[in-house]
Amino acid sequence: EVQLVESGGGLVKPGGSLRLSCAASGFTFSNAWMSWVRQVPGKGLEWVGRIKSKTDGGTTDYAAPVKGRFTISRDDSKDTLYLQMNSLKTEDTAVYYCTLMRSYYFYCWGQGTLVTVSS
Amino acid sequence: EIVLTQSPGTLSLSPGERATLSCRVSQSVSSSYLAWYQQKPGQAPRLLIYGASSRATGIPDRFSGSGSGTDFTLTISRLEPEDFAVYYCQQYGSSPKYTFGQGTKLEIK
Numbered sequence: 001e002v003q004l005v006e007s008g009g010g011l012v013k014p015g016g017s018l019r020l021s022c023a024a025s026g027f028t029f030s031n032a033w034m035s036w037v038r039q040v041p042g043k044g045l046e047w048v049g050r051i052k053s054k055t056d057g058g059t060t061d062y063a064a065p066v067k068g069r070f071t072i073s074r075d076d077s078k079d080t081l082y083l084q085m086n087s088l089k090t091e092d093t094a095v096y097y098c099t100l101m102r103s104y105y106f107y108c109w110g111q112g113t114l115v116t117v118s119s
Numbered sequence: 120e121i122v123l124t125q126s127p128g129t130l131s132l133s134p135g136e137r138a139t140l141s142c143r144v145s146q147s148v149s150s151s152y153l154a155w156y157q158q159k160p161g162q163a164p165r166l167l168i169y170g171a172s173s174r175a176t177g178i179p180d181r182f183s184g185s186g187s188g189t190d191f192t193l194t195i196s197r198l199e200p201e202d203f204a205v206y207y208c209q210q211y212g213s214s215p216k217y218t219f220g221q222g223t224k225l226e227i228k
Contacts, residue, residue: 097163
């Protein structure tokens with residue numbers, strides 16, 4: 001069974017940094033393309049960024065609002081995905097979901113971790 | 120930038136009725152690139168339909184997807200109590216790579 005478990009959310013001040021983790025199990029993580037998707041409470045879904053498998057180049061892509069501030073990385077030896085968030089803004093407040101991708105869609109989702117950016 | 124517009128914003132129906140949800144895309148997209156998700160309160164979204172019309176693993180056959188080009192539809196043939204939720208369409212494009220519609224809330228009438 002595929003499982004994705006996010007951690008690392010919390011309260012951070014504007015301009016601060018936070019690193020989210022996503023522990024994966026139930027599939028071959030090293031072969032997987034992974035994404036982060038976020039959701040402001042009570043609002044819709046927004047894709048944050050994606051990382052390809054190392055076999056496919058390991059490259060990353062980001063949504064415009066987070067490009068240059070957020071970095072996605074992976075540790076295939078630990079089956080773990082990361083989201084490093086720097087220069088956080090109040091508008092980054094959201095639940096952040098780790099997702100396993102298949103082709104062009106988000107096949108499986110974690111339970112999410114809440115990030116609150118507030119002074 | 121491709122925009123996905125879902126309608127209606129809220130759909131009020133009774134169990135046993137048929138639900139038809141629409142997703143209109145601002146530019147023509149390949150059917151391969153269109154998916155639908157269901158989200159219940161307090162839960163993560165769940166993939167329902169991919170490739171516009173293929174059901175994901177474990178999804179009941181009362182859920183079906185159709186459409187092409189710029190107009191896509193999610194149909195729930197006979198609503199069960201557990202189907203009342205928010206539904207999102209999503210497409211893969213160039214920039215941004217992945218875009219969601221704003222959602223349709225399906226509520227009990």
